[in-house]
């Protein structure tokens with residue numbers, strides 16, 4: 001058995017970037033930027049008023065001053081003159097500030113009478129002017145690779161960049177295996193169960209921005225498995241679920257080998273997730289996950305997600321871990337790295353983390369309740385409540 005770190009490194013060697021495509025800005029939300037974006041203009045392209053009011057010379061901004069209104073500048077229509085002494089230009093938010101003026105007095109601080117204004121006696125010191133290029137200058141860059149947030153899309157638009165080069169979405173084929181499985185909504189026999197983790201994994205893959213294809217459930221015989229594996233043709237990543245262990249009906253490794261699998265590893269010192277395998281199968285990467293629902297999902301978080309990120313050209317590495325204070329005592333860990341389904345709560349300094357009492361890898365209720373995985377190194381000694389431990393978040397924590 002190899003360590004989680006070694007297995008992940010091998011997975012990341014397999015997970016090569018899948019290439020790029022050019023997209024219109026409106027289609028690019030959530031995608032991974034593959035080529036840096038360069039601003040085509042300054043923003044704002046002119047000194048702009050931040051308020052509705054009157055543009056004037058700061059020297060005239062005196063309580064009680066009477067100024068003559070010389071014109072008007074709405075947003076999108078610059079006023080071409082020069083504001084002189086004792087003059088003011090009616091101006092609106094976003095409009096170019098005219099030459100001569102170096103402040104904007106908000107209209108609430110002004111009394112207007114025909115073409116005259118009288119300044120109030122509580123004038124702000126702020127100029128209310130956004131300098132030219134205050135947001136960015138032409139040539140400013142949004143560096144790739146980067147997952148495009150909604151704010152990034154707005155920024156690209158503001159830079160007047162209508163198309164982006166993004167990573168292609170990796171195609172992921174998901175194959176559940178087992179004679180005991182039926183699809184949700186079917187009527188299972190008494191000795192059957194409903195395939196579950198393939199649906200969790202599909203959502204996980206899609207949340208990362210990849211495309212997921214659920215293939216028909218493969219039965220526990222060589223021909224069915226080979227047939228469904230052939231249906232995965234064209235995928236960048238083929239994920240099998242189950243049939244990975246040592247039982248007589250665990251055939252994934254054997255069938256994939258017969259189809260030409262170049263296996264990188266089999267079995268990892270982790271809990272849950274021991275019978276994990278990965279390799280190259282034709283033009284695709286094969287990730288063989290254990291069938292236990294929680295094992296498959298945990299391996300998804302630890303291996304599949306970093307692989308997808310690497311395939312989309314993002315910096316490749318282990319999921320980030322964070323410190324938390326342990327909420328209870330824990331006995332010594334065994335020889336496998338343990339990912340305990342846990343409850344994370346706000347604490348005084350660090351958040352507090354408490355593993356659920358039952359950690360059996362079949363319990364989806366526990367995984368669904370958990371918001372974090374507490375990570376324990378192999379042979380970690382007993383821990384006392386209050387000690388600092390590492391965890392991986394399962395849900396966005398600060399959203």
Ligand SMILES: Nc1nc2c(c(=O)[nH]1)N[C@H]1C(S)=C(S)[C@@H](COP(=O)(O)OP(=O)(O)OC[C@H]3O[C@@H](n4cnc5c(N)ncnc54)[C@H](O)[C@@H]3O)O[C@H]1N2
Pocket residue numbers: 176177178180181193194195196197198241242243244245246247250272273274275289290291292293295361
């Ligand atoms: N003698 C040994 N037996 C087992 C070992 C071992 O080392 N020696 N390892 C155990 C561990 S750890 C795991 S994890 C499982 C993984 O086995 P497989 O990957 O071969 O998975 P299956 O046997 O096909 O299924 C295990 C379990 O999960 C259920 N299952 C499978 N696929 C799905 C699915 N898509 N949705 C929901 N549930 C699924 C299946 O019915 C079984 O209950 O092996 C242990 N055994």
Ligand code: MOO
Pocket residue numbers: 270271272273274275290292295296361
């Ligand atoms: O490793 Mo298995 O994945 O413990 O249940």
